[in-house]
Amino acid sequence: MSKLRNVxxxxxxxxxxxxxxxxxxAPEMLYPVVRQALANANVERKDIDYQCAGSSDYVDGRAFxxxxxxxxxxxxPPVQDSHVEMDAAxxxxxxxxxxxxxxxxxxxxxxxxxxxxxxxxxVLNLQLDPFYHASLGLDHVSTSALQASAYMAKSGVDDxxxxxxxxxxxxxxxxxxxxxxxxxxxAAELQKTPFVTSPxxxxxxxxxxxxxxxxxxxxxxxxxxxxxRPVWIHGVDHRIEFQTIGARDLTxxxxxxxxxxxxFEMAGVKGVxxxxxxxxxxxxxxxxLILRDALGLPSGLGGTSGGPVVNPSGSPLCANPLMNTxxxxxxxxxxxxxxxxxxxGVAGAKRAVVHASGGHCLQQNIVWVLGTERxxx
Amino acid sequence: MNQPPEERVKFIQTDLVLPYHYVxxxxxxxxxxxxxxxxxxxxxCSATGKVFVPPLMSSPxxxxxxxxxxxxxxxxxxxxxxxxxVPVYGRDIExxxxxxxxxxxxxxxxxxxLVQECKPEDVEMGTRVQAVWRPDGERQGDHSDxxxxxxxxxxxxxxxxxxxxx
Numbered sequence: 001m002s003k004l005r006n007v008x009x010x011x012x013x014x015x016x017x018x019x020x021x022x023x024x025x026a027p028e029m030l031y032p033v034v035r036q037a038l039a040n041a042n043v044e045r046k047d048i049d050y051q052c053a054g055s056s057d058y059v060d061g062r063a064f065x066x067x068x069x070x071x072x073x074x075x076x077p078p079v080q081d082s083h084v085e086m087d088a089a090x091x092x093x094x095x096x097x098x099x100x101x102x103x104x105x106x107x108x109x110x111x112x113x114x115x116x117x118x119x120x121x122x123v124l125n126l127q128l129d130p131f132y133h134a135s136l137g138l139d140h141v142s143t144s145a146l147q148a149s150a151y152m153a154k155s156g157v158d159d160x161x162x163x164x165x166x167x168x169x170x171x172x173x174x175x176x177x178x179x180x181x182x183x184x185x186x187a188a189e190l191q192k193t194p195f196v197t198s199p200x201x202x203x204x205x206x207x208x209x210x211x212x213x214x215x216x217x218x219x220x221x222x223x224x225x226x227x228x229r230p231v232w233i234h235g236v237d238h239r240i241e242f243q244t245i246g247a248r249d250l251t252x253x254x255x256x257x258x259x260x261x262x263x264f265e266m267a268g269v270k271g272v273x274x275x276x277x278x279x280x281x282x283x284x285x286x287x288x289l290i291l292r293d294a295l296g297l298p299s300g301l302g303g304t305s306g307g308p309v310v311n312p313s314g315s316p317l318c319a320n321p322l323m324n325t326x327x328x329x330x331x332x333x334x335x336x337x338x339x340x341x342x343x344x345g346v347a348g349a350k351r352a353v354v355h356a357s358g359g360h361c362l363q364q365n366i367v368w369v370l371g372t373e374r375x376x377x
Numbered sequence: 378m379n380q381p382p383e384e385r386v387k388f389i390q391t392d393l394v395l396p397y398h399y400v401x402x403x404x405x406x407x408x409x410x411x412x413x414x415x416x417x418x419x420x421x422c423s424a425t426g427k428v429f430v431p432p433l434m435s436s437p438x439x440x441x442x443x444x445x446x447x448x449x450x451x452x453x454x455x456x457x458x459x460x461x462x463v464p465v466y467g468r469d470i471e472x473x474x475x476x477x478x479x480x481x482x483x484x485x486x487x488x489x490x491l492v493q494e495c496k497p498e499d500v501e502m503g504t505r506v507q508a509v510w511r512p513d514g515e516r517q518g519d520h521s522d523x524x525x526x527x528x529x530x531x532x533x534x535x536x537x538x539x540x541x542x543x
Binding site: 021022023024025027028031035045058061070071072074075076114116117118119122123126130131134135 | 389391393394395396397398399400401402403404405433434435437438439440
């Protein structure tokens with residue numbers, strides 16, 4: 001792998017993740033978060049030379065929704081700005097690319113989505129093809145259920161297995177003051193929750209939630225001044241598959257597998273076991289198991305078996321604020337490797353693998369490798 | 378059976394249903410509520426002292442909090458305006474009519490409204506105007522509570538006095 005520019009995460013802030021914040025608009029939720037993220041990175045807005053947001057017009061119910069947050073991200077004197085109509089984890093990737101091109105040295109990445117103002121079920125239905133899929137009324141839960149069902153048939157994992165995965169995440173979430181569901185619930189209890197769309201029970205699905213997030217990235221030379229323990233990006237890749245759900249093998253994630261292979265190669269690591277922490281953007285227990293397969297992790301069912309700690313944050317099963325969910329995974333990697341994860345911190349963690357997803361049934365996947373040391377000298 | 382149908386289906390009609398309820402947020406909620414009482418509220422930037430109306434939580438230029446809420450008079454000057462000569466979707470007003478940017482006294486940004494009770498040719502940049510409110514009991518806490526602005530008859534403001542607010 002040729003030498004790339006060392007880029008680090010140097011700050012992060014988020015609003016509390018709640019079902020509904022009735023007191024603030026999306027920009028008003030984001031403003032204090034941007035101020036806090038800048039403060040955490042010991043800089044002022046003028047020290048930032050690029051900004052990028054991830055959001056969705058359909059989530060927010062307005063065209064060009066990103067333009068409403070210009071004022072709170074900082075737009076004066078006129079700034080360089082971009083936007084992705086995707087989870088903000090992809091906005092972070094775009095910033096990383098910009099830094100590789102040496103077009104900027106310090107940047108903020110923002111995620112926002114006022115989920116409670118609209119209807120996620122309707123919005124996510126429209127993510128599908130209008131002729132064959134959207135017209136059936138499929139939403140994220142029903143497509144995830146189709147996927148879970150297929151995975152269970154192929155792998156032999158049963159309802160109790162899904163409950164075990166969910167319970168493990170809920171237990172982790174109980175130690176994360178920044179997530180939404182913060183109560184541990186046993187597998188047996190989760191298995192008693194009603195089916196939303198079989199085989200997915202209420203206890204196997206994330207709550208509806210909204211937040212605003214801001215991550216600060218900086219290139220070497222600046223990063224060390226902005227953070228006591230910058231977390232360096234060692235490798236990253238993202239891959240996408242067909243939109244047509246029927247044309248994909250729903251029981252595996254070829255795009256995660258390939259993105260991980262490329263990210264590991266860039267990072268110079270052999271595989272996922274070179275990391276001490278893995279954070280997955282899985283919104284159902286079946287997705288987590290599929291992602292574990294793709295990354296080469298054990299299922300973790302029937303007891304732990306060593307290897308990296310998976311989903312110390314509690315995963316999106318404990319909080320899935322649309323457009324922010326992926327960036328929160330990256331934030332967890334930052335918190336874990338920079339000693340900012342509090343009680344749930346994985347002792348001595350030096351490397352993390354972070355994953356985020358977009359689209360129905362893991363259509364698009366991004367994999368990051370993060371480390372406490374610079375990758376390239 | 379192997380023949381394609383003679384009449385092809387050229388499109389499908391899908392009626393999208395996307396319900397939203399936009400949260401006003403505490404700042405705009407204060408502003409909208411005050412309109413019912415014939416009051417116009419703004420907020421003051423903690424860094425520059427600029428007054429924004431409707432009130433903003435933070436200033437776009439200084440990126441600073443604007444937590445101080447201030448009350449503004451319902452009169453000001455026309456900074457820029459246009460004369461509408463064609464019907465506009467959703468609006469049923471006798472043509473031609475004037476839409477103006479009105480800088481309320483003490484505010485650093487303008488609000489928009491109609492100027493009525495005068496001929497379009499009587500409106501100029503600098504014309505002093507005041508709000509004409511919907512009557513008591515008919516105001517509902519939205520922007521239509523100000524029916525329009527009308528000229529006060531005072532001498533027009535010189536350009537230098539509002540050029541920074543264009």
